[in-house]
Amino acid sequence: MAMYSTNEFKSGLKIMLDGDPYAVVENEFVKPGKGQAFNRVKVRNLKTNRVIERTFKSGDTVEGADVIDIELQYLYNDGEYWHFMDQQSFEQVTADAAAMGDSGKWLKEEAICQVTLWNGVPLSVAPPNFVIMTIVETDPGLRGDTSGGGGKPATLETGAVVRVPLFVQGGEVIKVDTRTGEYVSRVKE
Amino acid sequence: MIGASLPILRLRAELLARTRTFFAARGVLEVETPMLSAAAVTDPHLASLVTVYSGPGPRHGQTLYLHTSPEFPMKRLLVAGSGCIYQIARVFRDGEAGRRHHPEFTLLEWYRVGFDHHRLMDEVVELVSELLTDRLLLAAPEWLSYREVFERYLDLDPHRVTVAELATCAECLEVPIPPGMPMADVDPWLDLLLTHCIEPHLGQGRLCFVYDYPASQAALARLRPGDPLVAERFELYLNGIELANGFHELSDAAEQRRRFEAENGMRRIQGLPAMPVDEGLLAALEAGLPACAGVALGFDRLVMLTAGKDALAEVLAFPFAWT
Numbered sequence: 001m002a003m004y005s006t007n008e009f010k011s012g013l014k015i016m017l018d019g020d021p022y023a024v025v026e027n028e029f030v031k032p033g034k035g036q037a038f039n040r041v042k043v044r045n046l047k048t049n050r051v052i053e054r055t056f057k058s059g060d061t062v063e064g065a066d067v068i069d070i071e072l073q074y075l076y077n078d079g080e081y082w083h084f085m086d087q088q089s090f091e092q093v094t095a096d097a098a099a100m101g102d103s104g105k106w107l108k109e110e111a112i113c114q115v116t117l118w119n120g121v122p123l124s125v126a127p128p129n130f131v132i133m134t135i136v137e138t139d140p141g142l143r144g145d146t147s148g149g150g151g152k153p154a155t156l157e158t159g160a161v162v163r164v165p166l167f168v169q170g171g172e173v174i175k176v177d178t179r180t181g182e183y184v185s186r187v188k189e
Numbered sequence: 190m191i192g193a194s195l196p197i198l199r200l201r202a203e204l205l206a207r208t209r210t211f212f213a214a215r216g217v218l219e220v221e222t223p224m225l226s227a228a229a230v231t232d233p234h235l236a237s238l239v240t241v242y243s244g245p246g247p248r249h250g251q252t253l254y255l256h257t258s259p260e261f262p263m264k265r266l267l268v269a270g271s272g273c274i275y276q277i278a279r280v281f282r283d284g285e286a287g288r289r290h291h292p293e294f295t296l297l298e299w300y301r302v303g304f305d306h307h308r309l310m311d312e313v314v315e316l317v318s319e320l321l322t323d324r325l326l327l328a329a330p331e332w333l334s335y336r337e338v339f340e341r342y343l344d345l346d347p348h349r350v351t352v353a354e355l356a357t358c359a360e361c362l363e364v365p366i367p368p369g370m371p372m373a374d375v376d377p378w379l380d381l382l383l384t385h386c387i388e389p390h391l392g393q394g395r396l397c398f399v400y401d402y403p404a405s406q407a408a409l410a411r412l413r414p415g416d417p418l419v420a421e422r423f424e425l426y427l428n429g430i431e432l433a434n435g436f437h438e439l440s441d442a443a444e445q446r447r448r449f450e451a452e453n454g455m456r457r458i459q460g461l462p463a464m465p466v467d468e469g470l471l472a473a474l475e476a477g478l479p480a481c482a483g484v485a486l487g488f489d490r491l492v493m494l495t496a497g498k499d500a501l502a503e504v505l506a507f508p509f510a511w512t
Contacts, residue, residue: 028287032380032384034232034234034406035379037285038367038385052365053365055364055367057369058284060369
């Protein structure tokens with residue numbers, strides 16, 4: 001893998017630290033009047049998302065991390081792993097629960113996901129920003145209530161639970177924003 | 190990168206004019222010296238930008254270094270009998286860019302014949318106070334030795350401390366320790382703690398001078414025998430930002446040559462190119478530098494503080510993109 005000098009550090013650069021892949025968030029050059037210069041950097045662990053501070057002697061080099069973002073199609077979940085396919089190469093990629101986080105609950109078959117791969121293995125999986133899903137279970141609502149205030153829980157076909165307005169019924173199809181987990185609208189089929 | 194607004198460019202021009210008035214009233218001569226030199230600074234922590242002269246003339250094809258400060262030729266002028274001199278020079282440093290660093294910047298450098306570093310610090314106070322009049326209200330200046338600074342903020346004696354003690358201190362203060370810190374040299378560790386834990390506190394709302402540095406950080410300052418041996422060097426801080434570096438100047442040619450060679454030796458160990466030493470300066474020191482003190486002040490940083498700004502890019506026209 002390529003080595004990067006601190007002079008090449010910029011926000012977004014992927015580097016290896018203590019065996020984990022990190023992304024540079026911030027880089028500050030500090031130097032006393034005379035003497036050793038340092039780069040004080042904030043880096044985000046791509047496995048845990050935790051941001052930590054590190055300092056390097058200016059000019060030192062760090063190994064780059066083989067991290068790429070690609071679009072993959074979700075195939076199925078075998079109970080333990082989630083399986084995806086690259087639609088260009090037809091190669092299959094398997095993600096574990098740690099990489100999935102809570103993204104799995106938004107995935108229907110054939111959904112196109114943004115997958116971050118580290119050495120070819122998924123680090124994280126982002127579902128589509130919006131998904132269309134059928135409600136499999138919710139309390140009978142009050143017909144005619146279109147205020148949208150309050151709301152009630154509704155279980156979707158993938159098992160995800162979202163709050164929906166009282167007028168939305170079981171069996172209806174809705175649009176959800178996966179970034180906030182919020183109901184957006186009903187969808188006419 | 191947006192760069193300085195017109196009001197800030199006007200402020201900058203006004204501060205330059207007041208600087209010239211200050212020195213004219215004191216009989217200090219303004220000089221200009223070459224930015225390009227066949228010799229370069231040997232300090233392993235400074236990197237010179239390099240260019241090549243393509244002629245005409247016998248120096249055709251010669252490698253030339255852009256100066257990182259006008260110190261060497263100014264000392265040659267002092268030897269030639271110039272008396273007290275100052276220069277407002279654009280200087281260049283490779284590998285330095287950030288909020289408070291810029292690869293080219295303006296240094297105000299001056300030399301006072303017959304002054305020691307303490308008398309020069311007093312004049313720095315007078316100049317900076319004059320420039321900041323009606324702009325920034327400051328408390329009375331503060332003077333702390335390098336040892337006092339480390340005792341106050343870290344409870345360590347920097348002249349006697351070991352690498353192990355400095356490493357423990359860094360760990361206690363949760364300073365991330367850079368990989369590859371040398372275990373046989375305390376200076377990078379002192380620099381680590383100074384930049385991370387001490388500098389942000391220095392000179393809050395006042396000028397703060399730090400003086401009498403460890404002999405190993407003398408640069409071009411003379412050493413004062415004693416226990417410990419210290420370098421007659423000072424730094425000025427304002428609001429946590431380093432503004433100036435000064436020396437009671439080393440005038441011993443043999444000692445100067447030893448320091449150049451030692452620095453080139455360190456460069457080789459670190460895999461950096463050795464630099465051609467300034468034989469013109471060494472010959473001048475041989476001839477006799479009058480006893481003097483000199484200081485270099487980062488003019489852009491002073492403009493930045495005066496304008497209440499946080500980054501050099503806000504006070505420079507067409508700043509260098511570094512992010």
